[in-house]
Amino acid sequence: MCSSPSRWSHPSLAGRLLWAAPYSLLGLLIALPACVLGARLQRRDHTLECTGGRLARWVLRLPNRHRIVAITLGHVILAVNVSAMQQLRAHERVHVRQYEHWGPFFGLAYLLESLWQTLRGRDAYRANRFEREAYAKGGPFTP
Numbered sequence: 201m202c203s204s205p206s207r208w209s210h211p212s213l214a215g216r217l218l219w220a221a222p223y224s225l226l227g228l229l230i231a232l233p234a235c236v237l238g239a240r241l242q243r244r245d246h247t248l249e250c251t252g253g254r255l256a257r258w259v260l261r262l263p264n265r266h267r268i269v270a271i272t273l274g275h276v277i278l279a280v281n282v283s284a285m286q287q288l289r290a291h292e293r294v295h296v297r298q299y300e301h302w303g304p305f306f307g308l309a310y311l312l313e314s315l316w317q318t319l320r321g322r323d324a325y326r327a328n329r330f331e332r333e334a335y336a337k338g339g340p341f342t343p
């Protein structure tokens with residue numbers, strides 16, 4: 201029995217959740233302890249959003265260069281607070297779609313792209329094709 205090509209090019213939600221599951225599990229390994237430390241976990245569509253808590257306040261105390269305001273791991277989006285989540289949700293959801301497309305290979309693809317941009321003398325973050333796509337489709341914001 202064969203599947204039609206469109207079935208492969210448009211996998212089901214279950215397929216996309218499963219394909220990105222290794223990173224979603226990593227996200228949960230961060231989100232669940234964050235919840236113990238006061239963060240709020242909320243389901244929104246097919247993502248889990250984790251905001252606030254003491255872990256986030258600790259992240260906000262890091263020097264600017266190392267400070268992450270929001271990060272996506274599979275279907276888990278972590279943000280330092282509700283305001284950051286609201287500002288960055290569209291951007292982070294582009295990353296969710298990238299995880300759904302690349303699955304377990306996304307982390308390696310992202311790192312290799314950053315390395316490639318660095319070798320070309322460009323900014324590893326801003327020039328990264330995955331970030332450029334997220335900025336282009338996720339709307340403007342200043343990280």
Ligand SMILES: [Zn+2]
Nearest residue numbers: 291295331334
């Ligand atoms: Zn991004």
